[in-house]
Amino acid sequence: MSLxxxxxGLPNVGKxxxxxxxxxxxxxxAANYPFCTIEPNKATVPVPDQxxxxxxxxxxxxxxxxxxxxxxxxxxxxxxxxxxxxLGNQFLANIRECAAIVHVAxxxxxxxxxxxxxxxxxxxxxxxxxxxxxxxxxxxVEKRLEKMRKTAKGDKEAASAVTHLENLLSWLDAGKLAxxxxxxxxxxxxxxxxxxxxxxAKPVIYxxxxxxxxxxxxxxxxxxxxxxxxxxxxxFTHICAKLExxxxxxxxxxxxxxxxxxxxxxxxxxxxxxxxYAVLGLCSYFTAGPDEVRAWTIRKGWKASQAAxxxxxDFERGFIRAEVISYADYMSHANEAACRAAGVxxxxxxxYVVRDGDVIHFLFNV
Numbered sequence: 001m002s003l004x005x006x007x008x009g010l011p012n013v014g015k016x017x018x019x020x021x022x023x024x025x026x027x028x029x030a031a032n033y034p035f036c037t038i039e040p041n042k043a044t045v046p047v048p049d050q051x052x053x054x055x056x057x058x059x060x061x062x063x064x065x066x067x068x069x070x071x072x073x074x075x076x077x078x079x080x081x082x083x084x085x086x087l088g089n090q091f092l093a094n095i096r097e098c099a100a101i102v103h104v105a106x107x108x109x110x111x112x113x114x115x116x117x118x119x120x121x122x123x124x125x126x127x128x129x130x131x132x133x134x135x136x137x138x139x140x141v142e143k144r145l146e147k148m149r150k151t152a153k154g155d156k157e158a159a160s161a162v163t164h165l166e167n168l169l170s171w172l173d174a175g176k177l178a179x180x181x182x183x184x185x186x187x188x189x190x191x192x193x194x195x196x197x198x199x200x201a202k203p204v205i206y207x208x209x210x211x212x213x214x215x216x217x218x219x220x221x222x223x224x225x226x227x228x229x230x231x232x233x234x235x236f237t238h239i240c241a242k243l244e245x246x247x248x249x250x251x252x253x254x255x256x257x258x259x260x261x262x263x264x265x266x267x268x269x270x271x272x273x274x275x276x277y278a279v280l281g282l283c284s285y286f287t288a289g290p291d292e293v294r295a296w297t298i299r300k301g302w303k304a305s306q307a308a309x310x311x312x313x314d315f316e317r318g319f320i321r322a323e324v325i326s327y328a329d330y331m332s333h334a335n336e337a338a339c340r341a342a343g344v345x346x347x348x349x350x351x352y353v354v355r356d357g358d359v360i361h362f363l364f365n366v
Contacts, residue, residue, distance in 0.1 A: 003047075003297060005276050006098035010125050014209040014241045019043070019073035020234065021244030022269045041073040044300070048270050048283075049295055051327055054294045055286060067284055069273055072098060073220070076162045092299040095133075096197040100276050103129065103138065108211040122225045126206070134172055140196050141169045148192065157244040161188035172200070177232070203279035205235035205272065215240055216263050220289075223260035228289040236273035239268035257340060283356035286327070287311070288336075290334040298354060305350035308362045316365035322348045329355035 007015045019041055029319040046066035050260050074094050094099065099173065105116065105122040145165050150157035164184045178201035193201075206223040206229040218226075244267065247255045254275035259267070267276075277283065284295045285307060293361055298307050304324075309316030325336070329344040339345045354360070 002101070003068075003273075003276055003280065003282065005100050005102055005272070006072045006073065006074050006095050007102045007104060008095060008129060008193045009075050010115075010128065013104050013125070014114070015104050016073055017245050018097070018102075018104060018209065018241040018268070019071060020208070021239075022071055022239050022272065024252045025196045031330075043071050043317065045069050045071055045269065047151060047273055047285065047297075048267070051284075051286070052072050052295050054331060055288050055327075055359070059288055059293055060291045061288070061290055063292045065130045065292060065296040069276065072274070080318055091344060095199050095202075097299065100201065100280055101202050102207050102272060102276075103204055104207045104209055105221075105225050107208040107219065107225060108214065110211070111193045117254065120221060122208070122221050123228060126188065126225070126228055129199065130177070131175075133342075134175065134177070137178055137196075137198045137200050138169060139166060141172065143158045144192055144196060145169065146318035148188075157186060158188050160184075161186050161192065177201070179232075203235070203347055204229075204232070205237060205275045205279060208236075208238040209236050209241050209273065211325055212240055212243055212262065214238075215243075234251065234278040237268075237271045238291040239271065241258040241268070244268040283354075285354050285356070285360055287361070288330070288359050289361075300356070303350060304352040304354055304362075307360070308364065311362070314366045315364050318364040319350050321350075322352060323363070324348050324352070324354075325359045325362040326355070327359060330359045 007019055009015050014320060018275050024047060046068055049066060052066055062199070072094060079304065106113075106120055107122055109120055111308065118261075142321070145162065148158065148162050148165060152162045164186055168181055172178065178198040181201075183193065195334070206225050208218075208225045209217050213219075214222060218238065226236050228234075241264070246257060247267075250258065259265075281300045282297055283300050284297055287294050287296065296310050298310055304322040305316050305319040308322070324346045325339050325344060329339055329342075332337075333339045333342055333344065336345070
């Protein structure tokens with residue numbers, strides 16, 4: 001399971017600079033004018049995880065594989081995007097492919113950096129973007145309603161789904177996000193809901209793009225954005241995209257020194273990924289051996305058989321049992337044999353709920 005995160009926001013708020021910083025690659029232009037990005041940039045980034053590093057250092061495998069995140073830098077949206085203004089609906093379609101959204105808002109003052117709406121105002125900027133996403137969702141629901149009304153005649157469940165879709169349309173028309181809509185127990189509606197991929201139903205991480213002076217204490221703009229995130233039960237993080245991008249030109253040891261000088265404990269990449277895992281309810285387990293140490297991403301609450309299926313469908317289909325060692329136990333003993341001898345290696349069945357950090361060996365037969 002890979003995590004796909006779309007980076008959105010108004011033009012010229014620092015999305016492409018953030019993308020460059022996150023991916024450690026200068027392959028997204030960053031310039032002081034709107035619509036610098038005219039194609040969505042995509043990069044697959046390894047998830048930084050010290051547990052993987054320490055497991056690999058302990059075992060010295062032939063290969064180390066981190067979990068990964070796909071970041072997609074989407075061109076700036078403006079008022080009227082849902083009707084084709086700016087660069088239009090093609091970029092709204094790019095957002096539909098993402099599991100979560102990082103909504104970047106400019107939270108720093110700089111007269112040398114233009115703002116498409118004339119000044120820094122995160123609440124207004126967020127409202128502008130969300131209005132366009134709502135309008136695009138309304139268009140999608142209206143089109144689906146037209147089709148369902150034609151096919152619902154004589155089918156009570158389908159007719160009920162039409163009513164639920166009409167309620168959803170009214171909900172969106174009132175300016176409410178699809179994420180807050182209560183889903184009814186109706187198979188026709190739920191199938192339509194999944195196919196629609198509504199933009200405002202996606203988990204959101206609000207990201208305040210700040211300058212160096214606000215790295216530790218924030219400012220009035222970051223607090224306004226944090227309040228929005230809290231009210232909407234969304235994720236929140238902040239990043240100095242310009243500083244993070246500059247860090248990429250330095251050796252790793254100098255990067256750490258510069259971060260410490262600013263009081264930064266983790267990179268912007270780590271903060272955004274951590275927020276992404278949280279809003280999507282994800283966690284990681286590990287497989288470890290002389291051939292490979294690898295992190296696997298799953299949803300919290302998944303059972304052992306489901307987690308095995310992430311490696312290969314045969315693992316889930318032919319699941320026999322799982323041998324499980326917690327990360328802490330694995331690191332506190334010399335090796336797997338020592339874990340077994342100490343009784344900290346557990347044998348679990350298919351219904352075992354996998355915990356974040358479990359080191360697992362699956363046994364299967366097909």
